[in-house]
Amino acid sequence: MSGPGGAAASGTPPAGSGDTPAGNGDTPALPRDYELAGKNKVVAVDGVKVKLQIWDTAGQERFRSVTHAYYRDAQALLLLYDITSKMSFDNIRAWLTEIHEYAQKDVVIMLLGNKADVSSERAVRTEDGASLAREYGVPFMETSAKTGMNVELAFLAVAKELKQRAVQPLDEPRFQIHDYIESQKKKSSCCAFA
Numbered sequence: 001m002s003g004p005g006g007a008a009a010s011g012t013p014p015a016g017s018g019d020t021p022a023g024n025g026d027t028p029a030l031p032r033d034y035e036l037a038g039k040n041k042v043v044a045v046d047g048v049k050v051k052l053q054i055w056d057t058a059g060q061e062r063f064r065s066v067t068h069a070y071y072r073d074a075q076a077l078l079l080l081y082d083i084t085s086k087m088s089f090d091n092i093r094a095w096l097t098e099i100h101e102y103a104q105k106d107v108v109i110m111l112l113g114n115k116a117d118v119s120s121e122r123a124v125r126t127e128d129g130a131s132l133a134r135e136y137g138v139p140f141m142e143t144s145a146k147t148g149m150n151v152e153l154a155f156l157a158v159a160k161e162l163k164q165r166a167v168q169p170l171d172e173p174r175f176q177i178h179d180y181i182e183s184q185k186k187k188s189s190c191c192a193f194a
């Protein structure tokens with residue numbers, strides 16, 4: 001996914017069902033040229049299987065009225081921009097504003113700068129992604145759907161957060177998604193020889 005798109009996920013430990021992220025059957029009518037692929041991904045978190053039902057929503061403006069109906073009940077939203085497209089980055093603010101209006105108040109949001117593998121065409125600095133994420137208090141990392149960089153980590157972090165919310169043992173410290181991502185993420189501008 002590139003551009004001002006996103007992915008909505010609902011997590012259910014250990015298993016979930018339903019046709020929309022809400023699982024409430026309240027599916028809005030889709031325009032003919034709109035594709036919304038629902039996929040399941042099971043992530044094991046500390047022995048608990050968390051099933052993520054993933055909805056890849058189109059980023060185009062003209063689909064917004066459709067997409068907000070889909071992410072309204074999502075438990076997690078991954079907001080992707082394309083690091084080679086300033087426009088996709090600029091659109092993230094609009095998405096964050098819209099999410100604030102339509103999404104669940106406690107939705108897990110993650111900002112992802114995708115296409116980190118094509119740094120020669122970079123149009124958005126890593127610091128700018130990090131700074132926007134700080135402004136909105138959401139975790140951030142750069143990813144590559146092509147090489148897989150940080151992709152599993154993004155889903156794992158969401159699964160850990162959702163699992164913790166569903167079954168939080170009293171004797172365990174609260175999972176901190178920001179700290180977890182900061183400690184685990186691979187930097188795209190890597191490779192100092194130390």
Ligand SMILES: Nc1nc2c(ncn2[C@@H]2O[C@H](COP(=O)(O)OP(=O)(O)OP(=O)(O)O)[C@@H](O)[C@H]2O)c(=O)[nH]1
Pocket residue numbers: 001002003004005057058059060114115116117118143144145146147
């Ligand atoms: N190099 C590179 N190409 C990517 C990456 N992710 C997606 N692409 C390419 O970017 C193009 C668009 O990807 P899509 O996944 O179709 O984009 P999308 O954002 O889902 O499209 P919409 O939902 O319509 O906004 C395709 O040609 C992908 O192969 C990435 O991480 N690296």
